[in-house]
Amino acid sequence: MKKSESRFDAELRRRGVSRREFVAFCGVMASTLALPRSLEAKIAAALQKSEKPILVWLEFQDCAGNTESFLRATKPTAAEIVLDTLSVDYHETIMAAAGHQAEEVLAKTVKDKKGEYIVIVEGSIPTGANGAYCTIGGRSALQIAREVCGGAAATIAVGTCAAYGGLPAASPNPTGALGVADAVPGLKNLINLPACPANAENITALVVYYLTFKSFPPLDQYKRPLFAYGKSIHDNCERRAHFDASQYVEAWGDEPHRTGYCLYKMGCKGPVTFQNCPQIRWNGGTNWPIGCGHPCIGCAEPDFWDKMTPFYQHLPNVPGFGRAANIDKIGLLATAGVAAVFATHGVISMIHRSTGPKAVETPPPPVDPVEKVEKGDRP
Amino acid sequence: MTHVVVDPVTRIEGHLRIEAEVDGGFVKDAWSSSTMFRGIELILKGRDPRDAWAFTQRICGVCTTVHAIASIRAVENAVGAVPPPNARLLRNLIIGSQCVQDHVIHFYHLHALDWVDIVSALSADPAKTSALAESISDWPLSSAKYFASVRDRIKGFVERGQLGPFANAYWGHPAYVLPPEANLMAVAHYLEALDWQRDVIKIHAILGGKNPHLQSFLVGGMATPIDPDRQASLNAGSIAELKELAAKARDFVTKVYIPDLLAVASFYKNWAGYGGGVGNYLVYGEYPEDDAAKPALFLPQGIIRKRDLSKIEAFDPAKITEHVKHSWYEYAAGDDQGLHPFKGETLPKYTGPNPPYERLDTAAKYSWLKSPRYDGEPMEVGPLARMLVAYGSGHARVKELVGAVLKKLGVGPEALFSTLGRVAARGIETQILAEKMSDWIDQLAANMARRELRIHDNSKWEPSSWPKDCTGAGFHEAPRGALGHWVHIVDGAIANYQCIVPSTWNAGPRDAKGRRGPYEEALLGTPVADPTKPIEILRTVHSFDPCMACGVHVLDASRRKLAEVRAS
Numbered sequence: 004m005k006k007s008e009s010r011f012d013a014e015l016r017r018r019g020v021s022r023r024e025f026v027a028f029c030g031v032m033a034s035t036l037a038l039p040r041s042l043e044a045k046i047a048a049a050l051q052k053s054e055k056p057i058l059v060w061l062e063f064q065d066c067a068g069n070t071e072s073f074l075r076a077t078k079p080t081a082a083e084i085v086l087d088t089l090s091v092d093y094h095e096t097i098m099a100a101a102g103h104q105a106e107e108v109l110a111k112t113v114k115d116k117k118g119e120y121i122v123i124v125e126g127s128i129p130t131g132a133n134g135a136y137c138t139i140g141g142r143s144a145l146q147i148a149r150e151v152c153g154g155a156a157a158t159i160a161v162g163t164c165a166a167y168g169g170l171p172a173a174s175p176n177p178t179g180a181l182g183v184a185d186a187v188p189g190l191k192n193l194i195n196l197p198a199c200p201a202n203a204e205n206i207t208a209l210v211v212y213y214l215t216f217k218s219f220p221p222l223d224q225y226k227r228p229l230f231a232y233g234k235s236i237h238d239n240c241e242r243r244a245h246f247d248a249s250q251y252v253e254a255w256g257d258e259p260h261r262t263g264y265c266l267y268k269m270g271c272k273g274p275v276t277f278q279n280c281p282q283i284r285w286n287g288g289t290n291w292p293i294g295c296g297h298p299c300i301g302c303a304e305p306d307f308w309d310k311m312t313p314f315y316q317h318l319p320n321v322p323g324f325g326r327a328a329n330i331d332k333i334g335l336l337a338t339a340g341v342a343a344v345f346a347t348h349g350v351i352s353m354i355h356r357s358t359g360p361k362a363v364e365t366p367p368p369p370v371d372p373v374e375k376v377e378k379g380d381r382p
Numbered sequence: 383m384t385h386v387v388v389d390p391v392t393r394i395e396g397h398l399r400i401e402a403e404v405d406g407g408f409v410k411d412a413w414s415s416s417t418m419f420r421g422i423e424l425i426l427k428g429r430d431p432r433d434a435w436a437f438t439q440r441i442c443g444v445c446t447t448v449h450a451i452a453s454i455r456a457v458e459n460a461v462g463a464v465p466p467p468n469a470r471l472l473r474n475l476i477i478g479s480q481c482v483q484d485h486v487i488h489f490y491h492l493h494a495l496d497w498v499d500i501v502s503a504l505s506a507d508p509a510k511t512s513a514l515a516e517s518i519s520d521w522p523l524s525s526a527k528y529f530a531s532v533r534d535r536i537k538g539f540v541e542r543g544q545l546g547p548f549a550n551a552y553w554g555h556p557a558y559v560l561p562p563e564a565n566l567m568a569v570a571h572y573l574e575a576l577d578w579q580r581d582v583i584k585i586h587a588i589l590g591g592k593n594p595h596l597q598s599f600l601v602g603g604m605a606t607p608i609d610p611d612r613q614a615s616l617n618a619g620s621i622a623e624l625k626e627l628a629a630k631a632r633d634f635v636t637k638v639y640i641p642d643l644l645a646v647a648s649f650y651k652n653w654a655g656y657g658g659g660v661g662n663y664l665v666y667g668e669y670p671e672d673d674a675a676k677p678a679l680f681l682p683q684g685i686i687r688k689r690d691l692s693k694i695e696a697f698d699p700a701k702i703t704e705h706v707k708h709s710w711y712e713y714a715a716g717d718d719q720g721l722h723p724f725k726g727e728t729l730p731k732y733t734g735p736n737p738p739y740e741r742l743d744t745a746a747k748y749s750w751l752k753s754p755r756y757d758g759e760p761m762e763v764g765p766l767a768r769m770l771v772a773y774g775s776g777h778a779r780v781k782e783l784v785g786a787v788l789k790k791l792g793v794g795p796e797a798l799f800s801t802l803g804r805v806a807a808r809g810i811e812t813q814i815l816a817e818k819m820s821d822w823i824d825q826l827a828a829n830m831a832r833r834e835l836r837i838h839d840n841s842k843w844e845p846s847s848w849p850k851d852c853t854g855a856g857f858h859e860a861p862r863g864a865l866g867h868w869v870h871i872v873d874g875a876i877a878n879y880q881c882i883v884p885s886t887w888n889a890g891p892r893d894a895k896g897r898r899g900p901y902e903e904a905l906l907g908t909p910v911a912d913p914t915k916p917i918e919i920l921r922t923v924h925s926f927d928p929c930m931a932c933g934v935h936v937l938d939a940s941r942r943k944l945a946e947v948r949a950s
Contacts, residue, residue, distance in 0.1 A: 055544050065418050066931050067395045068443020068594040074487075075593065082576045086535070090544035095392045099495045099551035101920055102388040129419075132732040135710075138417040140389050140395055143737040170422065170440045177421030177730070200443060201592050213744045255600060255838035261607040263614025285592035289584045290590035295598045296614070297605035300436060308437070313430040334911045 045215055055087075056214065057120040059112055060094035063137050063144040064180055065126025068200035069162040070096045076203035076249060077287040078307040084207065088214070092120070095139075106140045113154050121213070123206075124148065127164040127171045128186035131179035148187050157192035157219065159185060161206060163302060166195035166225075173308035184226065194219055195226040199302035204283045205231040225305060227277070236273035236299050239281035242266070252296075259327045260296055270315040272301030383410070384913040387741070389417070393492040395444040396930025398889065400901075400919060404910045406574060406661050409919065412898070414740055414889050415749040416930050419710075419730060420799070426879040430845075431457045431871050432601045434879065438867065439595055442932045444487075446594040447480045447586070448860035449881065449932070452867040454601050460854025460871050463602035467673050468834065470825045472589055472604045473879035474669050475624070476596065477858075478815045478822065479585040483763070484861040485812040486639055486926045490568075490575040493805070496921045497646055498560060498568040501553040504537055506566035514563050518645055521637040523574065532570040551916045554693075559649050565891070568646065571638050582631040588620055605840030610830045620825045626732055628823060634815040643809040644790055647802055654793055657801030657922040659904035660760045661689045663767035663885065664865065666697065668859035669818075674837060680818065681811075681859065684771040684937035685756065691774040699855065702882065705753040706895040708746070710734060718894045720755055723868055723880055724853075751930075753890040753899060754882050762900040763863025763887045764926060766807040770798065779817075783810045804925040845874030860884055862929050883932040901926060 060071070074081045085091050091098075093109045100108060112120055128143075129136035134143025152158045160183040163169040171180035184193055196205060209228060212220050220228040237243065245251070246265040253259060253268060265271070276299055284291040293299060301311035389399035392688055397418040403411045420543025426437055434457060438449035451473060460467065465473075508530035515524040540547075552558075560568070583593045598605040609615035647653075667683030685695035703720030706713055710729045713721060733747050742748045752761070761767075772780040787806050788795060797803055829835075841847060848871065856867045863884030870878040890899040898906075903924055910916050 013923055055542065055546075057544075062397075062416060065396075066440050066443035068440070068446065071446065073442050073593045074576070075583065077580065080577065080580065085546060086539050090546045092544075092546055092549065093391050096395065096548055097491065098392050098547040098549075099500070100549065101390065101392040102916070104550045104552075104915070105390060105392050132730075133736050135734060135737060136419045137397065137734045138737045138739075141737060141739045146738060170437065171420040171423070173425045173437075175424060175540055177424045178419060199440065252839050254842070255603060255605060256607060256836055256840070261609040261612045261615045261835070263612070286584050286587035287580070289587035290591050292597035294614075295589065295591035295605065297591060297597045297600075298609045300597065308425070312737070314433045314436060315430070 031259060055090040057090045057112060057116055058091045058123065059109065059120055060091065060123045060125065061147065061151060062095050063124065063126035063128050065164060066138050067096055067126045072200040072203045075204055075286055076207045078204060079207060084210065086190055089210065109151070113151055117154045118156055120155055122152050122158045124152065124158060124160050124165040124183050125162055127168045127180035127182060129171065129178035129180050130186065136178040145186060148183065152183065152187050154375060157194065158190050159194050159196055159209065160184065161196045161201045163197040163307065164196040167305040169199065176288060185217060192219060193226060194222065194228065197227065197303045198278055202280070202283060220244050231279045234275045234277065236276045236280055239280060240273055240293060242293060266293060266298040268315055268317050269298050271298035271310045273299040276301040276304055278303040386913050386919070388916060388919055391760065391920065391928065393495065393924065394476040394928040394930065395442060398928050398930045400923060401742060402905060402919060404913050405788050407909055407911065408656040409905045409908040409910060412902045413744040413748060414891060414899055414901040416751040416889060418930065420746050421730065422882065423879045429876050431869060431876050434869065434876060435599045436509055438881065442929055443594045444612050445480065445484055445860050445862060445929060445932065447476050447596060448858060448865055450599045451477060452856040452858040452865050454599050455856030455858065456854045456867040456869045457601045459856060460852040460869055463839045464774060465603045465839055466836035468608055468826065468829055468837050469603040470670055470673060471822050472606060474822045475587060476589055477668065478819050479582065479631065479852055481861045482635065482812050482816050483579050483583050485808050486575055486635065487579050488808065489639060489643065490572045492927065493924045494568055494572055495551065496917060497650060499553055499558040499565050500536065500548055500569055502558065502562045503565035503569045504533060504540065506533060506562035508533060511566045512564040515567050519637045519641040529566055529570060530574065536569060552915045555915055555917050556911055560646065571642055574638065578634050582627050585624060585627045600838055601768050602842055606837065608830055608835050608837055612823065622825060624823050628819040631819065635812050635816040638814055640809055643805065643928060646773055647791055647806060650802060650940065651791060651793060653921065654797035654800045656908050657904045657925060658799045659762050659900045661799060662687050662759050662761045663770050664756055664761035664763050664858055664864050665767050665771040666857040666864045681768055681772055682775045682777065684775060686774060691770060694771055694774045701757040703755050703827040705755065707894040708891040709749055709752045710747050711752065714819060720894065723882055726880055749891040751886050751890045753893040754887050755893055760897055760899055761887055763884045765811045766798065766804045767863060768812055768859060769807040778813055780810065801922045801925040832931060848874060862888060862927050885932050886928045888926045889928055889930065
């Protein structure tokens with residue numbers, strides 16, 4: 004280490020990252036989170052702390068898709084998070100220890116770091132067969148979730164299965180699968196990061212947000228951070244101009260399809276899906292589903308396996324409206340804000356299969372993160 | 383006799399529990415149990431068959447393409463849709479890149495820590511590490527300075543006192559035999575592979591919009607438009623990008639993965655004597671090279687029995703049966719016979735202990751996996767099976783590479799039937815596919831050049847064009863082995879759906895006759911130096927690359943019999 008250099012600077016140097024690059028990264032992160040430029044310094048300060056916050060990653064009725072998504076993160080990368088930013092004490096897919104040695108690690112963290120660690124949950128939690136539809140180390144997913152999430156500083160339900168039950172909870176929900184909020188009611192600081200899988204950049208952005216502000220971002224009524232789920236796919240879609248001009252793809256591979264016209268008639272659920280795919284795209288900004296010619300399937304919305312299917316049927320005709328009126332109506336509803344999703348979903352569930360109502364908690368009023376920080380809740 | 387329980391088996395996809403009896407330092411008996419169930423086939427009933435690929439895709443997010451591919455093939459087989467040549471090429475590229483990326487992740491991130499001691503790497507001499515690396519490869523990241531920086535990064539990590547995912551592992555276990563320099567080299571490549579996997583999988587983002595869970599699959603073709611004169615289609619720019627990524631994939635495989643595999647294997651040659659398993663191998667074959675009803679396959683189909691490579695038997699789908707004698711399901715006519723999957727009639731019925739539990743009753747039912755059998759025999763599936771069938775069928779490049787690997791390690795062909803053989807076969811397959819990718823990209827470009835732009839068979843898109851009642855099967859070689867989906871469609875909706883999955887073949891429990899599944903059989907005779915730290919059990923189980931979420935499925939809950947199925 005050079006004499007005038009801080010430990011953090013030495014680490015940056017060892018990792019081949021210049022100060023300038025680090026500051027630039029903080030700027031990118033600030034813009035992903037839609038924060039004012041003045042907060043970049045705060046992000047930088049938070050990332051430099053040497054005590055690493057502890058992360059426990061639980062997998063229940065999952066496909067490991069969110070884990071894989073996390074491994075595709077670019078800003079920062081999974082390696083940087085695992086080695087430098089957080090202490091990932093438990094994650095079945097990557098951890099070296101197995102069996103009782105793995106479970107010892109988890110037990111120790113839960114006991115010694117009560118109220119300090121963050122939990123990420125991936126996969127739904129089955130309530131049928133006394134929990135025997137998912138056991139780890141002989142304990143049921145529900146037993147583990149109650150204990151581990153119950154003692155956490157915060158719980159992040161990553162992916163639509165953990166957030167709302169997802170695929171296992173799709174009708175007829177053979178295993179009684181629930182999302183974390185329903186399986187373990189009353190958890191403090193629960194945040195949902197749905198989508199199938201959750202976008203890696205949103206996972207890391209949320210982690211950085213927490214490290215920076217020691218608080219979580221404002222959420223919508225589905226407990227999703229507004230920074231990633233505040234606008235509909237349709238509002239930000241690169242094909243929106245074709246929608247407005249009534250230029251639609253009519254068949255796979257036809258000229259409109261090759262030209263990049265609107266996929267509404269092929270079943271696109273962009274108008275009723277709230278996520279930032281069009282802006283951040285996927286895999287380091289390489290592409291996104293609509294970019295490769297396939298409609299949005301609505302994967303960030305609760306119960307999308309039931310409410311957004313059949314996937315290739317265009318959004319339903321609202322009784323009393325013609326198709327054209329319906330397209331405009333849904334477009335307008337979507338732009339009117341998050342509350343409109345309820346109305347639109349109501350229409351869809353009326354027409355598609357019904358799985359019965361799900362309890363929706365009343366959301367706390369959104370808190371402006373900047374305001375909160377300035378009031379003294381400093382990291 | 384010591385009873386060893388490994389639960390959870392980590393560094394796999396999903397939830398796996400191994401129970402074993404260890405006596406005199408060796409495994410005497412073993413039981414493989416899958417401890418998670420979702421019931422995805424039940425969820426599919428009554429839905430639009432064109433949606434099924436998206437549902438089944440979510441069986442697994444690691445091998446994120448495989449169930450989508452098997453599903454669209456099954457539905458196409460049922461409704462008579464014929465995907466055009468471009469769709470075949472796009473699928474081959476997606477399947478091939480999935481396999482290459484998945485195998486490398488398996489080697490470095492899921493399996494390596496069974497062989498590589500990270501703590502030992504801290505005492506490595508960077509100069510000696512550099513000499514070792516440069517003696518086996520011309521990969522440019524090989525200077526002493528580079529390895530010193532990796533060592534210091536790990537040292538810094540350890541000194542901060544928070545070991546994270548590397549805490550409480552088996553470091554220092556006598557079964558680790560690599561010298562510190564080899565350990566450091568492997569740790570450096572573990573980190574490099576993390577970056578590499580993230581970059582090369584952009585092939586999937588280009589062809590499928592995103593990874594995991596690509597979104598460009600369609601019954602009858604693909605959704606990715608092709609047009610050299612359009613910005614919103616795959617065009618010359620996309621071809622250039624694909625070529626660059628494929629070259630990057632091949633470079634790492636050739637210059638890092640394969641040399642590492644051979645270097646590590648040379649220290650663990652005794653593992654060619656463990657983990658043999660059932661000795662029967664099943665391969666459906668993959669990578670159609672033309673558009674005929676029975677296309678030529680780049681990697682051939684076939685059956686091997688009792689390790690006899692001189693006789694590759696033809697595959698007959700009618701010979702598949704499944705057993706539930708030791709699985710948490712029941713059959714109407716009793717659990718003592720196996721049923722052909724077309725006649726599957728299973729209901730989940732958990733009879734195990736209530737959680738939390740210490741032990742499973744392995745004399746009774748003990749897994750959410752069923753026990754598939756071929757002609758009554760347990761079969762191993764996966765890269766080893768594929769390379770053995772290709773070798774026995776005279777696949778020139780496979781024969782060449784298998785021969786080279788055996789020569790390099792100084793072992794005979796019998797070494798293939800082992801834990802080490804599985805590791806080597808996975809590497810050989812990765813090399814072969816990494817080489818093959820550019821062919822398919824060239825063919826796609828050639829089609830583009832002559833304005834062959836079709837991506838989809840629109841004639842069978844609308845359910846009104848389908849038979850009122852039809853059935854179909856879709857076969858696929860997933861990274862972990864032979865995968866089959868079977869679908870029954872009535873009035874345009876799914877009447878029944880079932881999957882028989884690689885990890886069901888490999889990880890399934892005993893059948894009605896008490897014969898062990900491939901994991902269970904392969905564990906017999908595995909040495910266990912310390913039953914409280916059974917790293918050797920992990921080595922053999924990980925050599926199969928378990929994917930448990932894939933393995934668990936439900937067949938026909940309504941006990942309705944399926945009609946005759948046209949096999950693809």
